[in-house]
Amino acid sequence: MGASQDYVHGYSGRERERLADQADTLAELLHSDTFYPPGSVVLEVGCGVGAQTVTLARRSPDATIVAMDISADSLAAAEERIRSAGFRNVVFLQADVYSTTFVPDAFDHVFACFVLEHLSRPREALAHLRQVLKPGGTITVIEGDHGSAYFHPESPHARHTIRCLIELQARAGGDSLIGRTLYPLLLASGFRHVTVTPRMVYVDSSRPHLVEGFTKNTFTAMVEGVRERALAAGLIDEETWEKGIGDLYRTAEANGTFCYTFFKAVAKR
C-alpha cells in the first residue's frame, strides 16, 4: 500500500513465496479468532498477493470480502490464487487507501494485515477507514514489530542486519515498530473499544515447523531481502551483513531459539 514502489520488501518471486510460507505458518496464530457473519461485507485493505485473503475467505465463507490493493500485479496474483482455491466470496478492487471513493458507511468490517507498517500516514488512513465503516462496524488490524525480535545465541551482527531493515522501511515512510503502537494509534484515529492482543511466536528445535516456516523462511528471508539496498545505502558492510545473516540462521540450529511478536487489534467505529 501507499506508493507501491516504496514497498520495502519488493515484488519478486521469492517475496511471493515468503509471503505464502508466512501466511500458512501463522494463519492459526493470527486469524483463529476472526470470523465474519453471513451477509457481512468486509473490506480487506492492502490485500497484496492474497496471502491473508485466502484465510479470510475460508474462515468466513458466507461473508463477502472486498480485497483492495494499489498494485495491479499484486491484485492479479491474488485473484489467481483465490480462483484456483475455489473461493467465490471475494471481489477485487484497485485503489489507494488514502483516496478510495467509497461512500461512507459502506462496510460492516475492515481488515488490514501488514499494511499500516508501510504507510507514511497510518493515522490518516485509519481515520479514513473509520468513515467507510457502518455505525457499530469493527476494524481488525494485524501488524508485526521488528523490534520484538530476539534470539539465542545473541548476536550484535544479527541485530545490525535487522536494524538495516527497520531503517530502510523508515526511509520509505513506514514504521516496522508499529505493532506496539496499535492501541494509541487506533484511539488517536477516533476508534473506540480498542482491544490489543499480542501473538508471540516462540521457536525452539522442538518446533521444527516453526524453525523452517518462521525463523528461516519468514523472518530471516525477509531480512535477507533488503541486502542490496542496505549495502547500497551504506548502512552496513558486506562482511558484517554475511556474519549477521549467518547468525540469524544459527538461531535455527539445534540449540537456538527465536522470538517475535505480532499484535492484533480490534476496535469499533
Add this chain to the structure above:
Amino acid sequence: MGASQDYVHGYSGRERERLADQADTLAELLHSDTFYPPGSVVLEVGCGVGAQTVTLARRSPDATIVAMDISADSLAAAEERIRSAGFRNVVFLQADVYSTTFVPDAFDHVFACFVLEHLSRPREALAHLRQVLKPGGTITVIEGDHGSAYFHPESPHARHTIRCLIELQARAGGDSLIGRTLYPLLLASGFRHVTVTPRMVYVDSSRPHLVEGFTKNTFTAMVEGVRERALAAGLIDEETWEKGIGDLYRTAEANGTFCYTFFKAVAKR
C-alpha cells in the same frame, strides 16, 4: 541464590514490596498451570522471601513444599509470610543449590522461579537438581528475560538504563537474558521432554492493573533499584539515568505501551 551478597536486586524493604507486587500481578500468568498432586514432595529452590511459595502452597494444598534458600533473613521472612497466611504444607531449609546434602531421588518435583538468572553456573545447578529428582519427576523453571522488554514511546535512554541492570547482573555472575535459553539449557543439563512456553505481559492503558502492578511497580522499580550501583560503576551518567527512568514511567501514561516476556519450562528427569 548463589552467593547472597551478589543478588543484584539487594535485600531492602522496597525490594520485598516489589517482589510481593510482582507475585500478585503475575501469579495467574505464571502459575495457573502448575499443580502438584496430593502427597507429592516438591523442592522450591531459591524461595527468597516466599513470594512464589504462597502461590505454590495455595495451588497445591495437599503437596508438601520444601522451600529452600541460602539467605537466613529471606527464609525468616518467607516463613513469617507462610505462617501468617495460614499454610501448613511448607517446610523451610537453608541450603545452597550447589552443595545441598539431599540424597538422590528425594523429590517428586523441583520448582525454581527467578533463580537461575542469578547463578553463575546454571547448568551445573540444573544437573545437580536433576539428581535429587525421583525417576519420572519433573522440574519447572520460570525466568524473565530483560532483553524481551520493549515499549512505546521508544527511548534510547530508557534502553540504556535497562542495559545497566543487565550488565550489573552479568558482573555479579548472572544472566538476565536467560529466559530465551531455557530450552537448550535444560537439554544440556540432561533433562528430557523439555517444553517451553512464553508468558508475555502486554500493557496498555486499557489494563490499569498492569500499568501499576507491572510497568511501574515491577519492571521500572526493578531498574530503579540499581541506580546507585550503575552510577558508581560508571555505566551511565546521572542525567541519562534520570531521563531514562522518566521515559520508562512515560510508557505507563495514557498512550504508552509496555511488553515483557517470561519463559516457563517443564522438563522430565
